[in-house]
Amino acid sequence: MRYAATIVNVRFPKSRLSLGVGLGQSRWAVYGQSRSFDSPTEITDNRRVEAGSRDTKTPMPNNLERAAYWVTFILEHCPFPNRDALAAQFANAQIVRLCECGCNSFSLSLATPDEVPPIAIASSGQPYRMVFEADFHDRSELEVGGSIEILLFADESGHLADVEIDYCGNGIPIPENLDLEFPPYNVFVSDSLT
Known part of the structure; x- marks a missing residue:
């Protein structure tokens, strides 16, 4: 069997660092380095797409x-x-x-920020910071351990500025169908929340 593409995602615990690896034409590459291999079983992958076939996971x-x-x-x-x-x-x-990268993230602008109390303490010199994270296991992806990560970012005034919704550390587009496990398995709450 010949593979047209394989997507590999490695998420490092206790960090936001993700590493994406792509395979094409019997070679794989990480940041410009590559090596040949005889079989796709030499690497661990999250998803394989056969040559000439469609990916069965439709992105949300x-x-x-x-x-x-x-x-x-x-x-x-989210707690x-x-x-x-x-x-x-x-x-x-x-x-x-x-x-438009395949995640479901979005940015916000408050219509009347003076009328809404901030969610975090204002910070001078730090215009954008993560103030909350909740991560949920996706039971529909037990083989690869899929998860949804929800991160909230505040601006310098302490108001909500961005909502980041990622799948597997933003290494894979968010699938259309999710089966999330509750409660979240990981929660981060910043000391700067009010």
Whole structure:
């Protein structure tokens, strides 16, 4: 069997570092280095796509409807310490950017930021920082250990600025169908949250 492409993702525990490796034409490469191999079984992969076939995992589209889904999901399933403040941020926000890389991330701009209390302490000199993360196992991907990572970022004033929704450390586009396990297996809460 000949493979047209193989996507390999390595996520390093306790860090946000991901390494993506791609295979094509019987060679694999990491940051410009490559080596030949005789069989695709010499590497561990998350997904294989046979030559001439379609990938069976349809990526979840990133659009305003999907962003609204994630806002509801975050408010219902993420253990954010002050949900009312987070809900007020979402209610006052406009989506100003939808990422197109295969994740479901989006950026926000508050319509009237003075009317909504910040979710984090204001920081001078640090205009953009992660203030919260919740990671959920995807039971539909037990063989490869898939997960959804939800990260919230605040701007310098402490208001919500970005919502990052990644799959497997953003190494794979988010699949259309998810079967997430609750509660989240990993939660990070910044000391700067109010």
